[in-house]
Amino acid sequence: MKTSFNEQNDFLSFKQDLAKLADSSESGCLMVFICDDNDWDPDQMSAVFTSIEVPLIGGIFPQIVFGVKHSSTGYLIVQSDLEIQPVVIKGLDDDSVNFESLVDEAIDPELQVASMMVLVDGLSTRISSFVDSLFALFGADVRYIGGGAGSLSFEQSPCVFSNEGLFQGAAVIGLTSSSLPVEVGHGWEPIDKGHFVTRVEKNVVKEIDYKNAFEVYQAILAPYLNGKSFAPENFFEIAQSFPLGIKKIDGDYVVRDPISVNEEGHLICVGEMQEGDHIDILQGKADKLISSSSSIAEKLFRAPQPSAGVFVMDCISRALFLEDQFEAELSAIADQANQEHCIFGALVLGEIANSGSGYLEFYNKTTVISLL
């Protein structure tokens, strides 16, 4: 595995480094992570990606991760021996698209698929439907790891790419016949239990327990705010510490991040929810979150792993919540690995993962790791 990590916003260096790594690749693939703050020209980037002949997938993310560092500028190029076949699925904002048949047509049934790296435009409206369709076709016998690319400004722009170019409202999938181990964890804990989503439209929660969603959410959080007001103006500042948890049967949660509230008092989340979802209100504590990351890394390395790369898809909102302590989370993962393991990846807008143990989910505020 070869890497090129540069925290500088330097498009020329990026082009040269990418070309150099592509030239040196006789097999395997290139994985590219670019920071959104670089603000590079989409057309120029697209031209660079289409010129690469080595299978390539990547995205533009709020931050990139290399070792225990995370940066909001620069780029990271990883040249891996892993053989992948990139596939692009468009229409993640289009309500008329039937993803199941689209993916079915795009992926040859004869192709042996053991794992998928799935990078999606994290601000698309139909990510959960797309993820559901992946599971509906391939099930739990395939391992999945990935996340949402895009900007923290929450303005949608082209952000996922492959050798076919740079796309908005799309997903880029790297299909491989290697079975990649995957671990998922979050560390968020419930503070208020037993609520139901009673009216929802995709990622907009309109009612909880048959009442206005924001009014219910406000009332639940009030005792935890020490008298601080909680209004639409300071919504994200407070809500990022109190995500919603969709309860799973084993007691764990699929975390949903409410990022804003609209004029009608509806909560806008990253990721879709369904009517009837049983939710608890969660709260994060730094030590619990870091401990969760350490725990999943420990599970990942429990069996001897000769692989050289630790692929991390960590939620940007964990970094925002943990602030200075976020590097401790990356260190917790690094501590479980050994010197030969290169930690790389990105801080993303929602995570996609399945270790084969159950249903494939689109998560928020979660850490996903895998070994390449």
Add this chain to the structure above:
Amino acid sequence: MNMIRLEKQTSLLYEIAMSIGNSTNLDISMKESLTTLLRKLDGIGIGVFDEINTDTPIAQIPKRGQKISNEFLLQALQNKDRSQLREHLLLEQKMTDEYLYFFNLPKTGVLFFRRRRSFDDVTLKVLDRLCDKLDQSIQACFATEKLYKKERDLQNSLFELKKAQEVKDKFLATVAHELRTPLNGVVGFIEQLADTDLDETQKHYLEVINHSSDSLMGIINDTLDFSKIDSGKLELDLHSMNLREVLEPAIEIFKCKASEKDILLITEIDDRLHQGVLCDSLRLKQVVSNLVSNAIKFTETGKVEVAIKLVEESDSELRVSFEVSDTGIGIPSSSIDNIFDPFSQAERATARRFGGTGLGLAISYQLVQKLGSELTVQSALNEGSVFRFEIQLAKTKISSPNGENHFEVADFSGKSILVAEDNLVNQMLVKAILKSIQVDFTIADNGAEACVEFEKSEFDLVLMDINMPVMDGLEALAKMREFEAHSTRSKTPIVALTANALVGDRERYIANGMDDCLSKPLKKLELFRILEQQIKLAK
């Protein structure tokens, strides 16, 4: 502990139950229900098999790479009839790295569920309770599919029926055309022949020919009328009329026939019916004439009475009853319910004895229905019958009384008419009529020849047959109109001359650019009326 179990059971039941039965489309319903079951119960595979096809599931997730052991599936299906572990759990199987469960869907088959870990009792209880709901929702989808299939079949049948109706209409139009063309010659020349010097025997023969051609025309008209009514294409032509002026002469015609049979024909029209009313005089006359004609036909002795009475009058409307009674053979009670069905006469013997198509009453019944009423009959065998209906008529002012029956031929001498007609007999007839009014005419054998003549000379009017060889009438019309558009010549009236007599034909020809339409067999009076209208208009 029990409270926790109860809470878990309740919330799971609520979450999953909300996703079941939300659609009657099997694919959508299955996808929604099975996805929710998988997600909420953290499964890795799920599907539904029916009891007949154990090779292919009705639905399953995931679609690729999931193959359920036929041995376990058959075992589960067998267990449906035996005592079970729990109410719905048919089979539980531990595999190398997963658990496989089969649940009973009583009417559908089985639900299988794959999971990495085993289910606890609470979850099994939840699934147990949801199986019935899932089963019912699948059955509802099947029932809906069956209904949709029936609806599709019905729509296909309707489509085929409409196609058949169109073929029938076309057939009738063609037959009518083929019958009317030679009849045109017969009727036309009867009129011409009647104007010549004939001895008494010849006059008698001519009357017989005239009577026979009238009967033949009646049959053709009945058939066409019935076809129009049957296909819903008959439109009433409502206009101002006076009931007495329209109906009295129509009934009067039958006096001769009645006296031939020694039957008394009594007509009683209410004196108060002098008011103009809005109605389709042709169709009303057709109904009354048909009833009177039938009454005379089926009466050997006694009388036929026609009574037209004012029942009610308001400022704007009249309610009028029409009654035709006879002392004829009557209708057997076994036949009276079908008397208005097409091709129905009371008995086969009646048809042989009295003749007719059996369409007259069916047409009358439907025409009365079109006029907003119902034709009823009361009858006693060998005593007679009474046919009756009442209609509501709006009052109007009459524009031109007696206009229908009096027509003075204008002077057309010196006018020139181009006649496009391929049939030699029809050519001769038109020639004879036009000669009688000193009109100059040019005959063209087809549309192409007519166009040549039209461009060569200016005519006061063109009579254009529709069905002609080489170039038909509509194509010739288009060429003539195009010629006019590119020349300084003013618009010449072009009148369609056709044996196509189905409803809508006239409108179609006029929409194509014809100024009017004359139907064959050509009647002198109608031709004169058209000539006067069109040539006057052209002036």
